[in-house]
Amino acid sequence: MSGPVTSTAAGQDNAVVELLSALPVAEDLAARFTAAGHRLYLVGGSVRDAMLGRLSGDLDFTTDARPPQIMALVKGWADAIWDTGIAFGTVGATKHGQTVEITTFRADAYDGVTRNPEVTFGDTIEGDLVRRDFTVNAMAYDVVNRQLIDPTDGRAALKAKVLDTPATPQESFSDDPLRMLRAARFVSQLGFTVAPRVLDAMAAMSGELSRITAERVQVELSKLLTGAYPRAGVELMVEAKLADVVLPELPAMKLEIDEHHQHKDVFHHSLVVLDQAIDLEDGPEPDLVLRLAALLHDIGKPDTRRFEEGGGVSFHHHEVVGAKMVRKRLRALKYSKEIVEDVANLVYLHLRFHGYGSGEWTDSAVRRYVTDADHLLTRLHKLVRADCTTRNKRKANALQRTYDDLERRIERIAAEEDLNRVRPDLDGNEIMRLLGLPPGPMVGKAWKFLKELRLDRGPLDHDEAVAELLAWAREEGVEPPRD
The missing domain is CATH 1.10.8 (Helicase, Ruva Protein; domain 3)
Structure with missing residues (x-):
């Protein structure tokens, strides 16, 4: 059970109560289960997010009722029911537009080869919670009795913004290696850090990610990149050696720099470009394509690096090589054909602007720039602007002014001609x-x-x-x- 209730803890408990009071569906459902002699708890990410003051539209519950009993209890109550997860003890339903998922207490065992558990139903809420991925997700809330169940002190971890595992990290990650990538995803989404023992275990066990299907890895990577703090998630992936398995092109960009061949740290530069591209987003949702392109736009540099006489370094045609590398990697991660091609084309085109000089392009060259970018033109504008990371303010301002000029020329020619349909x-x-x-x-x-x-x-x-x-x-x- 949870420990003594401090003022902070009481405030977190009250946050759950207040949020649930705005969701009568939860109390209505809990009362229905209680009347049938069963217990129902709000659980996991729903409790965590409620304590963070951002309860999402979907509610996750756990119960001692078995799947057939859950089905019987929601039948006649829910507006719609689906049982696609019933083999794993999960029944989904909607009520008044609210989506809920109800899962029987679990006490799974893993085979250590795949991430597929041998589904075993449990009998206690505490037993269910200790098998979860992180302590901040191992809390439950008794809706009827308005009591927090916190056997692994997830409330303290939530306050400290630290990700730790209920069991040892080695045991947890051995059961399900995807949890390591989920840690990086939560760092991106929540702005948390990982406990030192978790970081050590991730670095030692990163190779276990090879047990995970590309599709599952891709989902976690996409969620990480579209989080609020993607740079922190990417940095953790590299530090914990997860990127060595998932996206090896990232650590490869950490090129050695010596006093005789000075150039920018390509990995650090790419993170800055990612940050600056995000600052330029103007839509209601994160732009996965733009963020992938910003992160990967220079992945061709390691393979094209050449040391020049006099101490210079060149990366000729790294955009061409990089586009090919992007296609290969994103296809391996099972991204859609549309995402693969869009990201690869942005990488291929990101250097084109640097031939513009101070406006030497002919109108023909401007038309070709627009035509080649096609539907990616707005994203290309953002990527090119984000790619300016020089600390020389005069140079940075000159580059931005030059791109302003190119955009004005595009607008002028577009007004005179139908550039959107050449x-x-x-x-x-x-x-x-x-x-x-x-x-x-x-x-x-x-x-x-x-x-x-x-x-x-x-x-x-x-x-x-x-x-x-x-x-x-x-x-x-x-x-x-x-x-």
Whole structure:
């Protein structure tokens, strides 16, 4: 049970009571279970978040009732029920738009090879709590009796903002290695730190993450990167050697720097770019694609580093190499094709702006920049701006002013032309009619020629476009039909 109630602890308990008072569904459900002779507790992340003053929309409960009994109790009460997790003792339901998940007390055993437990139901709330991942998640709240159950002193850990395990970290991580990555995710989401013994165990056992499927790793990594403090989560991944297994390109960016070959620490630079990209986000939700691109935009540098005469260092074509590396890694982590391509293209394009100089680009080059970025243009703007990490304020301000100029040129050309839909001035049907061609590769080649012409010269009037097409066709050996 919980220890003596201090003023801080009482305040946390009151926070749970106050939040639950705004959620009558919880008390209604608890009363239903109590009437049937069962116990029901709000548990885990729901209690933790309530104490942090941010109870989410979904509520997690645990109970001594077995799954068939849970089903019987929510039937007729819930607006909807699903039993996809019933093999693991979990029944889901909604009531008045509130989602709840109710799980029978667990006392699982793990085989030490996979992370799949042999599901065993328990009989006590304390037994259920001590098998959970971290002490801050090993608290329960008795809704009926308004009592906190805290056998591992999670309340103190929550106050200290420390992640520790109910059992030894070695035992906990051996049972489920994914908990190590969850620790880094909670650091990102909650701004917590990990206990020293937890950090030691993570570094010693990071190889165990190879037991986890790529899909599960990807989910945790995405949650980490979209947390409130992703930099802290990434730094923990590297320090605890989790990144060696999950994202080895990150620690590889910690290039050695000596007095003769000075250059920026690529890993530290990437973290700064990540922070600055996040500051530029303007949507209601974190931008996973932008954050991945910011973190990984320079992963091609280790493979392209060359020491130049005079002590310089170069990373020629690191954006090309980096884009290939991004595709390989994100595919291995089972990210969607759309995310893989978007992140890879941002990495590939992030250096293009540096050829702009002080405005030397032609309008044709600006059109190509916009066309190549396509739907990623807004993200590319943010990534390029975030990639400026120089401490020289004059240089930084000059770079930002230059990019301001590029954006103004894009706006001007977009106002004059439809840059969002750069298409040839003649469509495929007209190309076939003018050249007397059936559908086929030559029509596609003509279409591409006209698009390149459109990018170079901007919109052409119809007669000019026809004349250019006919001249091109003759050079290609295609004789247009005579009218």
